[in-house]
Amino acid sequence: MGGTDGGGVDGGGVDGGVGLTALMVAAARAIETHRPDALACDGYAEHFVRAARASADWPVRQADVPGGDANPLWGRLGRYFGLRTRVFDDFLLRSARAGAQQVVLLGAGLDARAFRLDWPPGCVVYEIDQEDVLAFKHKVLAAQGALSAVPCRSIAADLREDWADALTEAGFDPTAPSVWLAEGLLLYLPSAAERRLVDTVDRLAAGGSTLAFEVKLWRESPEVRGNPVYTCAKEQIGVDLLALFDGEPRPDSIGDLAARGWSTASHPPFDFTRLHGRGPRPERGDALASNRWVFAAKPVGAAAGDGP
Numbered sequence: 117m118g119g120t121d122g123g124g125v126d127g128g129g130v131d132g133g134v135g136l137t138a139l140m141v142a143a144a145r146a147i148e149t150h151r152p153d154a155l156a157c158d159g160y161a162e163h164f165v166r167a168a169r170a171s172a173d174w175p176v177r178q179a180d181v182p183g184g185d186a187n188p189l190w191g192r193l194g195r196y197f198g199l200r201t202r203v204f205d206d207f208l209l210r211s212a213r214a215g216a217q218q219v220v221l222l223g224a225g226l227d228a229r230a231f232r233l234d235w236p237p238g239c240v241v242y243e244i245d246q247e248d249v250l251a252f253k254h255k256v257l258a259a260q261g262a263l264s265a266v267p268c269r270s271i272a273a274d275l276r277e278d279w280a281d282a283l284t285e286a287g288f289d290p291t292a293p294s295v296w297l298a299e300g301l302l303l304y305l306p307s308a309a310e311r312r313l314v315d316t317v318d319r320l321a322a323g324g325s326t327l328a329f330e331v332k333l334w335r336e337s338p339e340v341r342g343n344p345v346y347t348c349a350k351e352q353i354g355v356d357l358l359a360l361f362d363g364e365p366r367p368d369s370i371g372d373l374a375a376r377g378w379s380t381a382s383h384p385p386f387d388f389t390r391l392h393g394r395g396p397r398p399e400r401g402d403a404l405a406s407n408r409w410v411f412a413a414k415p416v417g418a419a420a421g422d423g424p
């Protein structure tokens with residue numbers, strides 16, 4: 117497998133645009149993994165970072181981070197990604213153990229959960245992302261000899277378009293419970309695409325299914341948009357998050373799901389910092405203040421697409 121042995125490969129979709137954000141999260145997971153108090157461990161993360169030309173010289177250990185924990189990008193935002201990984205790991209495993217054996221990762225990026233989590237037997241993981249991102253990911257995983265204990269089916273699709281048929285053609289069964297995750301995705305989608313995505317999940321999710329996603333509830337003020345998290349991401353690694361975030365007013369996906377009969381619970385990430393005893397804490401002009409992690413469940417007995 118040429119190119120993943122330290123020379124760096126053209127990572128296609130991960131080397132620019134929104135695909136580069138997948139490498140940013142992978143680097144944060146690599147750093148988290150090497151911390152003595154890691155909240156999540158992903159041994160594949162650093163291999164993704166090292167394999168792509170765009171990120172080959174990014175830090176993968178806290179010791180390599182300029183300024184250490186005081187670095188706004190790899191310190192504060194990095195810890196946010198570490199906490200987020202752990203919280204959604206726990207959510208997915210809880211749902212799968214409760215019987216949602218179809219796991220759908222929307223905007224999966226370089227998420228290696230199919231390979232690193234202890235899934236109950238019978239689970240199938242579906243991951244949807246851009247074709248180039250998925251091709252890069254599986255090239256690196258193959259070079260590492262990674263084997264998933266459960267089937268992992270990759271689906272190349274533009275999540276702004278219609279992807280339901282591609283998922284069912286890959287074997288997804290809308291009559292059986294499923295667990296869905298949109299982690300670090302909806303922020304980048306136009307609001308009409310987010311509404312369509314929620315509608316598609318509701319159509320394909322049988323009763324007993326669950327969904328978790330991350331949103332920003334409001335457009336941030338100029339003060340918050342000047343937060344060092346954003347300026348450092350742009351200056352240190354060329355990821356201009358503010359330019360990548362969709363600029364339209366956000367749809368009320370929490371209200372939409374509630375109107376369709378789902379139960380919902382929305383949490384600021386700081387709730388989980390308290391729960392785990394580590395992670396980001398609120399600060400002035402906070403770029404994380406508008407972030408919510410939302411957990412939704414469709415009642416058992418409701419049919420796929422029961423909503424209005």
Ligand SMILES: C[S@@+](CC[C@H](N)C(=O)[O-])C[C@H]1O[C@@H](n2cnc3c(N)ncnc32)[C@H](O)[C@@H]1O
Nearest residue numbers: 137138141223224225245246274275276299300
């Ligand atoms: C910030 S990364 C998050 C990746 C992963 N969920 C994680 O947390 O590690 C965002 C991902 O969404 C994907 N993405 C964004 N817009 C997309 C679209 N319209 N269609 C398919 N994938 C998209 C990107 O390619 C990227 O992998």
